Amino acid sequence: MKVIHEKMPHYISVMDIIVGKANGRDFGINAQELVTGRTCIIAQSGAGKSWTIAVLCEQLCRYHIGFCLIDTEGEYFSLKDRFDLTWIGADDECDYDIERVEGLKEIIRDSINTGIPVIYDVSEVEMTEKVSRLADILYDLATEERKPYLMIVEEADKFIPQSRDSIKKIEEISRRGRKRGLGLMVATQRPAIVTKNVLSQCNNQIIGKLSIENDLKAVDLFFGSKREVEELSSLNPGDFYIMGGLTREKTRMRFGKRETKHRGLTPILAPRSPDPVQNYVDEAPEAPEPAELQDTPESPVETAQDAPNNQETQPGKGGAAKKKPVVTPVSSERKEKKEEKEKKPKPHTRVRRKKTPSPLEERALPLRIERDEALNIAGGRKKKVLIFGKNERLVSAALVYWPLCLFHVRYISGKIRKITQDTSFIIDATQGRCADISDGLRFRACFSDYIGLSEDAIRVLNSFSISGETAAEIEAQTRLSPEVVEDAISELSTKKLITASQMAGEREVWVPLVRHGMPRLGTGMVRLPAALESLDGGTVLERMVHEQDIRTILKVTQPTAEIIACQLFSCPVYEVKIASPAGERTVYIDGFMGKNVLVAR
Numbered sequence: 001m002k003v004i005h006e007k008m009p010h011y012i013s014v015m016d017i018i019v020g021k022a023n024g025r026d027f028g029i030n031a032q033e034l035v036t037g038r039t040c041i042i043a044q045s046g047a048g049k050s051w052t053i054a055v056l057c058e059q060l061c062r063y064h065i066g067f068c069l070i071d072t073e074g075e076y077f078s079l080k081d082r083f084d085l086t087w088i089g090a091d092d093e094c095d096y097d098i099e100r101v102e103g104l105k106e107i108i109r110d111s112i113n114t115g116i117p118v119i120y121d122v123s124e125v126e127m128t129e130k131v132s133r134l135a136d137i138l139y140d141l142a143t144e145e146r147k148p149y150l151m152i153v154e155e156a157d158k159f160i161p162q163s164r165d166s167i168k169k170i171e172e173i174s175r176r177g178r179k180r181g182l183g184l185m186v187a188t189q190r191p192a193i194v195t196k197n198v199l200s201q202c203n204n205q206i207i208g209k210l211s212i213e214n215d216l217k218a219v220d221l222f223f224g225s226k227r228e229v230e231e232l233s234s235l236n237p238g239d240f241y242i243m244g245g246l247t248r249e250k251t252r253m254r255f256g257k258r259e260t261k262h263r264g265l266t267p268i269l270a271p272r273s274p275d276p277v278q279n280y281v282d283e284a285p286e287a288p289e290p291a292e293l294q295d296t297p298e299s300p301v302e303t304a305q306d307a308p309n310n311q312e313t314q315p316g317k318g319g320a321a322k323k324k325p326v327v328t329p330v331s332s333e334r335k336e337k338k339e340e341k342e343k344k345p346k347p348h349t350r351v352r353r354k355k356t357p358s359p360l361e362e363r364a365l366p367l368r369i370e371r372d373e374a375l376n377i378a379g380g381r382k383k384k385v386l387i388f389g390k391n392e393r394l395v396s397a398a399l400v401y402w403p404l405c406l407f408h409v410r411y412i413s414g415k416i417r418k419i420t421q422d423t424s425f426i427i428d429a430t431q432g433r434c435a436d437i438s439d440g441l442r443f444r445a446c447f448s449d450y451i452g453l454s455e456d457a458i459r460v461l462n463s464f465s466i467s468g469e470t471a472a473e474i475e476a477q478t479r480l481s482p483e484v485v486e487d488a489i490s491e492l493s494t495k496k497l498i499t500a501s502q503m504a505g506e507r508e509v510w511v512p513l514v515r516h517g518m519p520r521l522g523t524g525m526v527r528l529p530a531a532l533e534s535l536d537g538g539t540v541l542e543r544m545v546h547e548q549d550i551r552t553i554l555k556v557t558q559p560t561a562e563i564i565a566c567q568l569f570s571c572p573v574y575e576v577k578i579a580s581p582a583g584e585r586t587v588y589i590d591g592f593m594g595k596n597v598l599v600a601r
Ligand SMILES: Nc1ncnc2c1ncn2[C@@H]1O[C@H](COP(=O)(O)OP(=O)(O)OP(=O)(O)O)[C@@H](O)[C@H]1O
Pocket: 043, 044, 045, 046, 047, 048, 049, 050, 051, 052, 189, 237, 238, 239, 254, 255, 256, 257, 262, 264, 265, 266
């Protein structure tokens, strides 16, 4: 990395420091503005904030420009491998023990006067109290010393949230530090929950990849067009827009290489063998055509699919007439078999909750949305937390974990030239719907109707045309025996997936009540949008769909498919219950992306 105008330590004039590349050329930012201005670095987790801060700090170290970095993850001490700096923290190797350090004010004063930076590592201590003390000291010293110095706050949402808990002295530094030579740089992955008192003071912005809608809204004031804001969600790690006084014009750029080791690396999963029982099965599908999306799913607890004996709860399903299903008589032997089958627990009944998830379910997409924010989204408002519609009031807002399963499938396609193809898809493990998590949790009808059916019933259901079939026609199409078809019809009509609509001569015509076609296999691959984390409180909805259910469906519909992996995980969701004189409604807010959970009808 090069510097355009090298000057005496501590003397900062119009000096650009090169921090990366833009359009293939070196890109420099104004050092004066960086040190004494107010800068926000905003990007979602993994988008390169720590890397960016480290690159900037390395440059400041090289020019002996003083700063104090509040390190919340203990990831910046590697700067010490290359530069002279003071490390205050809880580690044995720290220069000062953060719990016992005496004369902190003098240590910081020394840093201001010598330009030797301080890493203030709060990763292992009660952070707020320590940061609050440091902010007081920095502000006092700025008033006394009046020299250029930069305060850097990682994870600013922890210290200056949009609530009463915000550390007021940091807000004051953002308003009044500049005149005293004290600059402020705040980094956050959640701009929507950082106090506007500080964000609005930031005259310099470094903004990278963001995908939560509220966060995109929080930064749209910095951009001239909606298109640019939308582009943020497609940026790569390390790519940022730089704006404000740091640069002559808004520039999309990429931060350069680090001189010291990056400690904020995501631990890499070591190669390991899969669990043959839980994790691997044989066979798989693509979702049916996307349908219109509706806000908020039926409650996972109360949908008609979960309550197969309550037809009223699923009005107009399949658009077919709501006729009472006619159950054809069955022979006594088969009747016994059927009764036995019905005694078995139904795989697809009401969704229960469990406190203790299995170890495989203990991984979830990170919870990035706080409860208050979820309530704002549920209410469709920005500020008023507990106001929803007219005469509505909040009953409860609980965090639940929605179990999902990522299936990875290999299958043979092509009629003439056989080609092996891979695909993957996510299934809602409470109901068997297809799930998409790339832009907020969304569901669409998929396997739900087929979960828990026998192979024969699936084969029969799959053979139906919309106009309906008689039993004889089904026998001809499926080549199943009359008894098997009779059983399958009985099973399907009991589950209200078909109904007898009219007579064709002596015979009943059965019509399907399933609206969507059987899912087909696709070729797209789904990747999880973030590294999985441990559950953060909340209850896990019970998994009602198992690998075996999907395997049975695919055995009929995709005989060449093999499920090569099934990864269980869950998505944090806020279940917000709202009451009004008209009754109670439930809204689900995805705790990972901060969007209403949508269901295609
Ligand atoms: N400019 C860059 N050049 C090369 N790789 C980068 C760059 N920026 C980020 N990365 C890569 O992205 C990874 C994540 O970056 P980083 O740790 O800085 O993310 P983050 O935004 O701080 O995430 P979190 O908020 O979760 O701490 C790094 O480990 C690195 O591999």
